[in-house]
């Protein structure tokens with residue numbers, strides 16, 4: 001076990017607490033950078049897809065994991081990010097600008113929608129946002145003039161400073177581009193966690209009443225969380241649409257929202273690691289399923305199998321491992337570090353002392 | 361002019377008058393106690409000052425500012441911090457993070473600056489941490505700094521909540537039953553802390569407390585409430601010996617027995 005020896009406040013403010021921790025993430029990043037030289041194009045495509053899921057997942061994680069607000073409507077914001085990016089590109093805006101603008105646009109529209117939506121709590125918020133996701137599907141069809149409706153749209157070619165970034169001809173460039181977005185979003189997320197606003201998000205999640213007593217404006221903070229969350233998810237949606245080459249209303253159906261929720265719950269609510277672990281699961285589960293189904297001698301795909309397995313996993317994790325895969329890993333790590341002194345009840349949920357129920 | 365002024369404040373919950381024409385004024389530098397039997401309306405008075413409730417009538421001012429014009433989240437900005445009767449901490453966060461939330465009213469940085477972690481964010485964070493560490497030293501919270509609230513014993517949580525309020529560097533501190541549920545030693549500590557908070561930090565304290573021993577030791581002035589209305593006000597000794605207060609505390613049982621004997625139905 002390592003004992004951190006702290007010598008200044010910066011120790012707790014820095015991104016990495018110590019050299020060991022820094023080296024670990026530096027190695028991970030280095031590995032991610034050289035990945036294209038190590039695996040073939042097919043797996044590189046898979047890796048790109050994992051990273052895109054991670055971006056979208058980080059967006060929802062900020063809202064649900066950090067601020068405690070459920071949203072089943074994030075597929076709508078992925079769609080918004082995607083269509084706004086593509087429409088801007090078609091209007092002649094360079095890709096980098098169109099991409100950044102799509103995040104900003106989605107964030108602003110998300111924040112506006114948040115104002116009425118966030119008056120709702122818990123399951124009512126979930127239902128309202130689910131309605132939003134379903135509505136988005138219809139809006140895409142109704143505005144077919146711009147969105148292509150059911151027929152969909154083809155993703156325009158991406159060019160950055162004259163260099164073409166294409167999924168098929170330059171998969172490594174595509175991968176690096178997505179990696180850059182992932183690193184940027186992750187850094188911003190981390191910065192938020194070590195700043196007052198990130199703490200305000202957590203305060204709103206844990207106790208609205210005392211957050212207010214500390215001077216945190218609940219409505220404003222929730223709106224910011226929703227806006228930021230939508231902006232990040234919008235970027236994820238833009239990447240996803242561009243990566244898939246062609247997309248229509250079906251691409252961004254509400255099932256995508258459910259997948260996002262499952263992803264952050266399975267990965268581990270409230271942690272950046274959780275978003276990445278969840279992205280791995282969401283990307284590779286369909287493959288594992290089809291391989292298993294194949295091995296069982298079923299040539300044809302079983303309709304709805306994927307959604308069913310996702311659903312069962314979601315319920316399973318909520319019941320048995322609410323801290324998700326990352327929480328499970330923390331437990332294993334603590335067990336190994338303290339071996340043989342770890343106690344079984346170290347992570348047991350402690351009883352929360354009576355909360356003020358009169359003051360809702 | 362007094363720091364906090366309540367004038368004829370009334371609040372009803374349905375048919376129940378929780379606070380009835382309550383007037384009180386707390387002078388700068390005082391330790392002021394609200395006492396009274398359960399359900400007297402003490403916590404409700406705190407929640408009125410925090411603006412969680414809006415009174416039906418009456419006025420509440422702090423240092424000349426009309427509190428009724430403010431939203432709950434604007435009240436701490438004037439320098440009013442509080443604790444809750446049933447501890448309200450951020451359970452998933454560490455002690456340090458909880459105390460840092462107490463600094464929120466001093467936040468000067470914008471979302472964009474924080475996302476990019478510009479130098480100003482870093483220097484503000486250092487200042488926040490310094491302020492919080494002073495509180496940690498004052499309350500002897502060093503052993504718990506990096507522990508999550510969810511695993512802490514009740515007594516420590518109580519102290520952390522006090523610490524979070526202190527971290528905001530308030531002018532007025534509202535303590536709702538600071539010693540309830542504490543052991544004899546913990547209550548002793550709380551007594552010295554309240555003394556120091558007034559003497560060395562120059563913070564005015566308004567507290568609700570059932571432990572009359574503690575009230576007698578730390579408070580200059582006491583106001584007794586029953587059924588939302590003022591019964592008596594004065595020094596701890598005066599209030600404790602006031603007949604109406606004794607009657608209220610001895611319980612309605614004794615009073616109604618006397619009433620029954622005279623043939624009067626309460």
Ligand SMILES: Nc1ncnc2c1ncn2[C@@H]1O[C@H](COP(=O)(O)OP(=O)(O)OP(=O)(O)O)[C@@H](O)[C@H]1O
Nearest residue numbers: 358359373378397398399400401402403404405445
């Ligand atoms: N939100 C509410 N809705 C309805 N009634 C309430 C509400 N809050 C308090 N009350 C009632 O108002 C009265 C005063 O409650 P309050 O919590 O202020 O009492 P208190 O003096 O703090 O008592 P205790 O010593 O038990 O904390 C009680 O009868 C209580 O039931």
Ligand SMILES: [Mg+2]
Nearest residue numbers: 402403404445
């Ligand atoms: Mg009370």
